Structures are given as structure tokens and as C-alpha cells.
Amino acid sequence: MMRKYFIMGILMCIFGLASGGRATAQTEGLLGEYYGTVNMTELRATRIDSQVFFDWQNGSPLSGLGMDYFSICWTGFVTPVESGIYTFYLTSDDGVRLWLDETMVVNQWKGQSPTEYSASLTLEAGQPCPIRIDYYENTGGAVIKLEWEGPGQTRSAIAAEYLTPGAGIGDRLLYWHRNPHNLHYYKMIGPMTWAAGKAQAEAMGGYLTTINDAAEGQWLAELFRPVSDAAFIGANDIAEEGTWVWDQTGETFWNGLADGTPVPGFYTNWNSGEPNDSSDEDVATIYLTSGLWNDLNVARERYCIVESDIGQLNYDGPSPARTTLQLEDAYEVTVTPRQPVGTVQYQWYKDDTPIPGGTLAKLIVFQVSYEDAGLYTCQITDETPATVRTRAAELIVVKKLPALSVTGLACLATLLAVTAAMRKRA
Numbered sequence: 001m002m003r004k005y006f007i008m009g010i011l012m013c014i015f016g017l018a019s020g021g022r023a024t025a026q027t028e029g030l031l032g033e034y035y036g037t038v039n040m041t042e043l044r045a046t047r048i049d050s051q052v053f054f055d056w057q058n059g060s061p062l063s064g065l066g067m068d069y070f071s072i073c074w075t076g077f078v079t080p081v082e083s084g085i086y087t088f089y090l091t092s093d094d095g096v097r098l099w100l101d102e103t104m105v106v107n108q109w110k111g112q113s114p115t116e117y118s119a120s121l122t123l124e125a126g127q128p129c130p131i132r133i134d135y136y137e138n139t140g141g142a143v144i145k146l147e148w149e150g151p152g153q154t155r156s157a158i159a160a161e162y163l164t165p166g167a168g169i170g171d172r173l174l175y176w177h178r179n180p181h182n183l184h185y186y187k188m189i190g191p192m193t194w195a196a197g198k199a200q201a202e203a204m205g206g207y208l209t210t211i212n213d214a215a216e217g218q219w220l221a222e223l224f225r226p227v228s229d230a231a232f233i234g235a236n237d238i239a240e241e242g243t244w245v246w247d248q249t250g251e252t253f254w255n256g257l258a259d260g261t262p263v264p265g266f267y268t269n270w271n272s273g274e275p276n277d278s279s280d281e282d283v284a285t286i287y288l289t290s291g292l293w294n295d296l297n298v299a300r301e302r303y304c305i306v307e308s309d310i311g312q313l314n315y316d317g318p319s320p321a322r323t324t325l326q327l328e329d330a331y332e333v334t335v336t337p338r339q340p341v342g343t344v345q346y347q348w349y350k351d352d353t354p355i356p357g358g359t360l361a362k363l364i365v366f367q368v369s370y371e372d373a374g375l376y377t378c379q380i381t382d383e384t385p386a387t388v389r390t391r392a393a394e395l396i397v398v399k400k401l402p403a404l405s406v407t408g409l410a411c412l413a414t415l416l417a418v419t420a421a422m423r424k425r426a
């Protein structure tokens with residue numbers, strides 16, 4: 001068994017930045033994540049864009065993406081050579097948001113013909129400043145242009161030499177998102193009932209989110225607003241009507257209806273007139289547009305926000321997800337962790353049995369046999385420590401088809417002709 005698995009590592013090309021130094025040529029630009037929906041879900045492609053200065057008109061930004069109904073997130077850093085006040089200009093059709101130095105400075109997430117927005121910020125020479133642009137295209141023309149002007153810099157597109165790619169945000173419905181304020185991880189699942197969301201959250205090592213303060217609620221609303229208007233949180237009064245508890249700890253934080261009282265020390269953010277227990281409502285949602293809360297019936301289905309205090313790992317793959325091979329072909333399957341911390345360890349499994357020596361990102365099985373058909377998963381672990389068992393990739397093995405020779409084809413044609421002639425006579 002051991003001999004059969006040849007494992008190859010993926011060459012990790014690290015383009016190191018000398019401390020405080022500029023990016024090397026290979027990494028200049030911003031990381032663009034291209035999504036197949038206007039909600040920044042269904043990640044279709046990532047690439048480094050040397051500039052964000054596009055007018056796709058009625059076309060598509062890349063193959064695999066439609067002409068309409070897509071969204072893009074660009075992340076990275078902008079590093080000026082002179083200190084001073086810089087003005088950033090965004091021209092967008094349709095919606096756009098801009099973050100500079102982790103602060104949202106443009107929030108125009110709406111359908112619109114090309115419209116210019118701007119924001120100014122003091123930058124220091126040689127200091128990378130985090131930048132992020134969210135963009136979506138509905139229908140018709142599609143434009144997104146990022147420009148700047150500042151000391152010794154006339155208004156122009158930000159050239160690649162001032163840009164360094166970031167890590168991206170990933171798919172909101174596939175990835176865990178780390179909150180830089182409390183270092184917890186969050187993921188959106190669903191839509192489903194509150195009870196189903198609770199069960200899945202616990203299976204993932206988390207819980208339906210406890211919103212501890214305004215900062216956490218606001219961060220969640222900004223993060224998941226593109227996906228949905230509202231999502232379930234851990235608040236509920238299932239056990240006792242009017243006694244609102246957080247599911248994670250069971251602690252009571254609110255007593256009564258809208259005219260009730262908060263338990264001292266707990267944060268609450270009910271919408272006006274809520275909770276109202278209208279026709280029996282025992283679980284709470286957060287409106288992602290405003291951050292306000294509402295109680296809802298347990299039978300309703302919504303997206304659910306999962307919070308995790310333990311490290312969580314994002315990954316792409318395994319790729320390909322499904323492979324059909326003939327006997328003796330070679331099988332290759334790869335997983336790609338995103339933004340792991342420190343050294344990453346891998347262990348591949350076939351049908352839940354560890355594969356000896358299957359300990360790198362890429363698994364290769366030379367000359368597959370029927371016994372190799374099955375489901376392949378990989379346990380990925382980093383130094384957070386976070387660990388995840390990936391989705392499964394399926395391998396199907398079929399009989400080796402003999403190559404048809406010219407003679408064989410000629411015989412077949414003759415046979416068919418003779419059969420047809422005999423049928424006609426009969």
C-alpha cells in the first residue's frame with residue numbers, strides 16, 4: 001500500500017517582504033476575488049489585478065463569470081513614497097464599498113450608473129495602509145475605477161508598484177471570518193431553522209453567536225449584509241416565555257417583552273417594539289442592515305451566524321471534486337488551506353481510513369485499481385491550533401477501454417453493413 005502513494009508537496013513560493021520593504025514585482029497589485037452572485041458568495045476565481053481600473057461595459061470580467069450579477073472583493077495594501085494627505089476616488093457602476101486602514105469610508109451598496117465617490121486620508125511614506133474594495137454589478141454597464149492623488153501625485157489610477165495583494169475575505173458562505181477585535185471566528189450557514197442552525201454550529205465546534213457588545217454586532221452586520229437582510233443569533237426564550245437567554249452560556253440577558261428590562265452587564269439591541277412574541281416568537285434574528293434584533297417563530301428559516309472561540313481553518317478543494325479514471329490511470333487530488341497560521345500538517349483519508357504517507361497537500365495515486373475508488377478527505381491542521389476534515393472528493397474507477405484499431409473499426413463497419421443487408425432481405 002505504502003509504495004503506491006507518491007506524495008508531492010506543493011511548492012510554496014514565498015515572496016518575502018524585507019521588513020518595511022516594497023513588494024517584489026510578482027506580487028504587485030491587489031488580490032481580486034470574483035464571485036458568481038451579487039452577494040459575494042460562490043467564489044469563482046481569484047487573481048492579482050495590477051490596477052483596479054475597469055470598464056467592462058456589457059461584458060464579463062473573466063471567463064466563468066456572467067456579464068451581469070457578479071461581485072468582486074479586492075484586498076491588499078497601498079504604500080505611498082511620500083507622506084501627506086491622499087484622496088482616493090472610486091467610480092462605480094453598480095454598488096461599491098471602500099475601506100481604508102480598516103475603516104469603511106464609502107458605503108454605496110446599490111444599483112447606480114457610474115458615480116464618483118471620494119475619501120481622504122493621511123498616509124506615511126513607506127507604510128503599507130490596508131485597503132479593501134467591495135463591488136457588485138447588477139445589469140447593464142459595469143465600471144469600477146480606483147484613483148488617488150496626493151503629494152507629488154496627480155490624480156491617476158493607483159499603479160501596481162504602490163499596491164501589495166492582501167489575503168482576501170473568501171466566500172461568506174464557505175469560509176470562517178476572523179474578527180480582529182475579539183479573535184473569534186464566524187461563519188454563516190443556512191437558511192435553516194434556528195434549531196438546525198444550533199445543531200450544525202455545535203457540530204462545527206461553535207455556537208449560534210452571542211452578541212456581547214455593539215462592536216461585535218456592527219462587525220457582523222457589515223460582514224454578512226451582502227448575503228441577507230437578517231440572520232439567527234443565539235438569543236432565545238424557548239425554555240421560559242419572556243426569559244431571554246444566550247444559547248452559548250444559558251445566561252439570561254433580558255426579561256419581558258419590548259417594555260422589559262435588560263439584565264445589568266448585558267448588551268441588548270432590540271428593534272423598537274421587539275421582542276413582541278407576535279403569534280409565538282422564541283428565537284431572535286439580527287437585521288444585517290441595521291444591527292437591530294427581532295424575535296421570530298421557531299419554524300421560520302433564516303441564515304444562521306455561527307461563532308467559534310477556537311481557531312477554524314478555511315480551505316479550497318479537494319480539487320477535483322469528482323474524478324472518473326480508467327484502471328491504471330494516475331489520480332491526483334489537492335487541498336489548499338487559506339491563510340493558515342504557521343506550519344500546516346496534512347493527513348489524507350480514503351473512506352475514513354488514514355492513508356499511510358498521505359501527509360502533504362497533494363495526494364497522488366499511481367495506477368489506480370478498483371479498490372482505490374471511494375471518498376477522499378484530508379485532515380488539515382495548523383499551529384493556531386485549528387483543524388478541519390475537508391469535504392470529500394470522489395474517485396470512480398472504470399474498466400480500461402481497449403483502443404479501437406483501424407482494422408477493428410473496419411471489421412465493425414463491415415459487420416454492421418452485413419447485418420443491415422440481411423434485415424432488408426428478411
Ligand SMILES: [Ca+2]
Binds near residue numbers: 093094112140142
Ligand atoms: Ca450596471
Ligand SMILES: [Ca+2]
Binds near residue numbers: 209211307
Ligand atoms: Ca460573541
Ligand SMILES: [Ca+2]
Binds near residue numbers: 237241242277280283
Ligand atoms: Ca417568546
Ligand SMILES: [Ca+2]
Binds near residue numbers: 294295296
Ligand atoms: Ca417579533
